[in-house]
Amino acid sequence: MAEADTMNLIEYPDRDTLMISVAKALADDLATALDARETVTLAIPGGTTPGPAFDALAAAPLDWARVNILLTDERWVPESDLQSNAALVRARLLQGPAAAAMFTPYHTDTTDIDTAAGTLSAQLSPLLPVDVMLLGMGADMHTASLFPGSEGLEEALAEDAQMLVPVTVAGQQTRRLSLSAPVLRSARATHLLITGTEKREALLRASELPEALAPVQTVLPLATIHWSAI
Secondary structure (H helix, E strand, C coil): CCCHHHCEEEEECCHHHHHHHHHHHHHHHHHHHHHHCCCEEEEECCCCCCHHHHHHHHCCCCCHHHEEEEECEEECCCCCCCCCHHHHHHHHCCCHHHHHCEECCCCCCCCCHHHHHHHHHHHHHHHCCCCEEEEECCCCCCECCECCCCECHHHHHCCCCCCEEEEECCCCCCCEEEECHHHHHCCCEEEEEEECHHHHHHHHHHCCCCCCCCHHHHCCCCEEEEEECC
């Protein structure tokens, strides 16, 4: 278990510096991976927090045509829905040089989420392990869509879990797909982006808890954590 005092935690004076630094770290890791392999995989979250980092990363002078982009998680909604992480990726990352990257959205109108989880896992597993991964964390200590107490969490934490697992979060109507814990743990380079004192305190609590209560624990021993108070 990762102890708070052994975390690889980098503090930044403000959010702008944080986002620029995270974008540079991702670009540097992608460049290293591209030097070693013909194609590489970048896994990223949705949400509004990492948007500025995506804006900066999109301009990085990389051979984007050799980069496969995956979502760490996605709500089961079409891209026309404001909750769609795929839509955010298209708007904030697949721009400029990064528009040449390969991207596979998860939602489809022709099947259900449970069937899609199996189909996509088989289709996308050849892209594993993830070379570079960016994650966020909620104040409830979830990461990707692995929420404490959610339906599907036990399956997602299993050592033999498939790549993508359907998750139902209590109190939310929209179901989600999430990369499973084995996939998160196997990434070659992992970055965790958090902001605010509430999440910093949650991170310290998570370091002392099991995965079932703090799913972010699955990546804490491996992640470079980027944090700013504001």
